[in-house]
Amino acid sequence: xxxLAVPAPIDRVFRFYQTTVGKKAIMAVTGVVLFAFILxxxxxxxxxxxxxxxxxxxxxxxxxxxxxxxxxRIVLLVCVTLHIVTTVQLALLGKSARAVSYVKKDNAAxxxxxxxxxxxxxxxxxxxVYHLAQFTFLLTGPVMEGHPYDNVVLxxxxxxxxxxxxxxxxxxxxxxxxxxxxxxxxxxxxxxTRSPFIKSAARLIAIVITLGFLSIPIAVLAGFxxxxxxx
Ligand code: HEM
Numbered sequence: 001x002x003x004l005a006v007p008a009p010i011d012r013v014f015r016f017y018q019t020t021v022g023k024k025a026i027m028a029v030t031g032v033v034l035f036a037f038i039l040x041x042x043x044x045x046x047x048x049x050x051x052x053x054x055x056x057x058x059x060x061x062x063x064x065x066x067x068x069x070x071x072x073r074i075v076l077l078v079c080v081t082l083h084i085v086t087t088v089q090l091a092l093l094g095k096s097a098r099a100v101s102y103v104k105k106d107n108a109a110x111x112x113x114x115x116x117x118x119x120x121x122x123x124x125x126x127x128x129v130y131h132l133a134q135f136t137f138l139l140t141g142p143v144m145e146g147h148p149y150d151n152v153v154l155x156x157x158x159x160x161x162x163x164x165x166x167x168x169x170x171x172x173x174x175x176x177x178x179x180x181x182x183x184x185x186x187x188x189x190x191x192x193t194r195s196p197f198i199k200s201a202a203r204l205i206a207i208v209i210t211l212g213f214l215s216i217p218i219a220v221l222a223g224f225x226x227x228x229x230x231x
Contacts, residue, residue, distance in 0.1 A: 020090070020093060023086045023089055023090050023093075024086075024090070024186045025186065026082050026083075026086045027083060027086050027087065027090070027182075027183075027186065028182075028183050028186040028187055030079040030080075030082045030083040030086075031083065031179055031180075031182075031183045032183060033075065033076070033079045034076070034079055034080065034083060035176070035179070035180065035183070037072075037076055038172075038176070038209060039209070042209060042212045042213060044058050045152075045212075045213070045216060046212060046215075046216075048149065048152060048153075048216055048219075048225055049219070049225065051149075052149040052150070052227075055148060055149040055152075056147070056148055056149050059148040080125075080128075084121075084125065087117075087121065091118070116174050116175070116178060117175060117178055117179070120171040120172070120174050120175040121175055123168065123171050124168060124171055124172050124175055127164075127165075127168035127171075127172075130164075134151075134155065135148070135151060135152070135155075138151075141154075141155045141158070141161060142154040142155060142158070143155065149227075150227050152216070152220075153220055153225055153226060153227045154227060156216065156217040156220035156221065157220055157221070159221060161217075162217035162218075162220065162221050165213075165217045166214060166217055166218070169210055169213040169214050170210060170214075172209075172210065172213070173206045173207065173209065173210030174206070176202075176205070176206040176209060176210075177202055177203050177206035177207075178202075180202035180205055180206060181198065181199055181202040181203075184198050184202065
């Protein structure tokens with residue numbers, strides 16, 4: 001009865017999602033989208049080193065494209081939700097389901113990775129909620145509408161905020177290090193000969209991204225980046 005009501009392609013997508021491989025594919029695809037956002041966001045944030053005008057103009061430019069901005073936000077929200085839901089579902093499916101999804105994963109690496117992922121993921125999630133409250137919804141901290149550059153600088157001048165960001169960025173780096181590696185595995189582009197190289201590349205990518213984000217609170221705390229004095 002229900003198969004008559006649901007169009008065949010949607011039914012097939014739904015059935016695929018119900019399999020472990022389908023969930024892994026969703027994890028990988030949403031991971032790629034989130035990873036792309038993080039790269040873009042880092043590139044945008046690093047403009048803080050180019051001064052207040054450049055950084056604020058970037059935020060103004062994003063707001064001048066409301067359709068694109070809101071489309072990106074909706075895609076991001078869907079991806080974050082699916083990423084979390086599939087993580088929980090795969091965790092509930094347990095080790096036996098996980099064993100069929102990765103090609104040749106050694107046990108030591110798997111247990112280290114899963115330990116890291118399961119606590120770094122929720123903490124990064126909590127960080128994002130705080131981060132949105134602070135810089136997007138302007139609900140907390142020394143922030144003011146229309147002053148993104150000063151909002152970032154004045155916030156990071158408060159060392160507890162910077163320390164929280166630094167911890168969250170390090171955890172994000174750990175999460176990305178394994179996440180990028182898992183993404184390559186799930187997409188099936190690893191092999192016994194390529195794996196050591198890909199694993200090192202994933203680690204290097206995560207370190208570069210982490211250092212990029214860390215450079216901002218550290219530069220503010222060290223006094224290299226200061227407010228515009230424009231408010
Ligand atoms: C030093 C590190 C970071 C700084 C200085 C920073 C800065 C900002 C600022 C100023 C905004 C508001 C943009 C605007 O509304 O014009 C923002 C939004 C956002 N940030 Fe960050 N960010 C940092 C790290 C991160 C990280 C690591 C993530 C994710 C893991 C992240 C996720 C987001 C998201 C999802 C938004 C909302 C985007 C939107 O409203 O469309 N940020 N960030």
